Amino acid sequence: MYPSKQRQLVLRQRPTGLPTEQDIELAEGDVKPPQPGDVVIKNLYLSLDPAQRDWMNDAVSYLPPIAIGEAIRSTTLGQVVASESDALAVGDFVIGLATNAWEEYSTTPAEQLEKVDNSEFPLHYHLTILSGAMGLTPYFGMLKLGLPAPGKTVLMSAAAGGVGSIAGQIAKLHGCRVVGIAGADEKCQFICDELGFDDAINYKAVDDLTAAIAEKCPEGIDIYYDNVGGETLDAALLNLAQGARVVFCGAISTYNADGPVPGPFNYWQVLAKGASVHGQMNLKYADEYPAAIEQLKAWVRSGELKFAEHIVEGIENTVDAYRMLFTGGNKGKLIVKIADPD
Template structure:
């Protein structure tokens, strides 16, 4: 059978374009042992993919040139050569931007057939988008009631859920987002205590100080760059930073200076925790069970932004870097 895939043809310089990532047709002629043939139904659009496109060392190896772009996907099993998977199963795991794929079974899990939620929830609130802030706050960040949580990219998929989890845990939550509309959403709809529009606030360090008059106990960093620098100047003694992402730097074409205020880590005895959701793989069922309860009780709300059409994948992906996605971004194949 044939498939279409978005092939990585060259290492992107800045935001990826069709000279670097483009559609090709390939042939599938064999499904090895311990592999699955799946029809891809949804792709997850995640900032981390941009790092995998480059050849800079990362927590996963670079995507080889000539391969499909790596991504979390939801798919339907068409052929199984592995125990525990049957034809017709809906599965979620690490695949690629392709209409069909032959994938290692070890990279996938079966979506419970009795799940009351749509399959694409397993790429959003019940997948990495929800589990990342869940374990990032509870485990890596050691979140506790009474703390002030500062959440960058607060209106994004991870940040919006993370802020709500902070409120459930009894924290005072201050978000940082890129428009007044996004700030209103996280405060009025999601219950954040305050939100800073980083595009209009002027002096970011002073804006954080005004929104967090008692200082910041936990900073959940999805952005890096100037926002990290400003946050460093507002941390309390023994504060925690959960370093989850650095989207401000992903498309940089020149070396990016380190944080100018990094000395605050020493001055205030700050703990910086680099954080990968894969570190908590064995605990995923616990996290999914708790998040499911919060969704059903109405304590946790989230948006999904689903773009229709395989051919629109690259344009959809680049919405992440233009700030134009409205919720967890996915492509419906």
């Protein structure tokens, strides 16, 4: 059972800089009736991911821009409340990777959703560490593109964030020395003391990030995991070891820029160091999602993988919360709880 009307966060205009309530409005909309093969999902948790900021622009990316007047595309965790598919039943918990939206009810083809077995872990773990941006992104980014191995030096950007904190721990689990970059002493302490990183740099407390990286990575960086782009990427490029691999997972420092953003000024270092840059696209590994999730569960179960969640309550607080991603206000994976399960 579902209502005919719902609350949605609708894109009214393309943001310049940080999204505001003028750009994204909480409005009343229809719940779309299911077609054959669809289910209606009551969303319980919304995922807040940097990539969404890119989808708000009118730009060529791996998914089309969100159209003006549409709800903000999102990964959500929810419960099936009506089903026109044999694959899912009312009451099932499901996650949809970028298939749903910031709204109370999403109507989605069942084949695009994954059923969640919530018997072992708290429900929201399935939206944070066990799936989506916080789980699968660092898993595939580090293991398929970074190729961690004992003795390698890893530099992790946005190391206290959802992706960086997990990618760094996965590198540690594979024998690497891992140095994290974060924007506060307290975050640096968190990644070293609680997550087991070897060292950390508070980029806001250093004058010369290139020199600070050189000091912490005296033999150069073998794997640079890039979540941020911009000046941090440029500083990392000047410290690459021969044959280094750059995992290009995101560029959060540039998402709110006004106008075209140039690539790194030190792009030449990719040639000078015989290095490589690998753009991350999880969809390539869709066949391996179940195995990846099993591995993540095993690491969470054993306590080898630690993580932080930042849970905001109420759909009306979503845009406010979203801005925290870019101002550094959150610690750990940011999600919004908008309803309880039936």
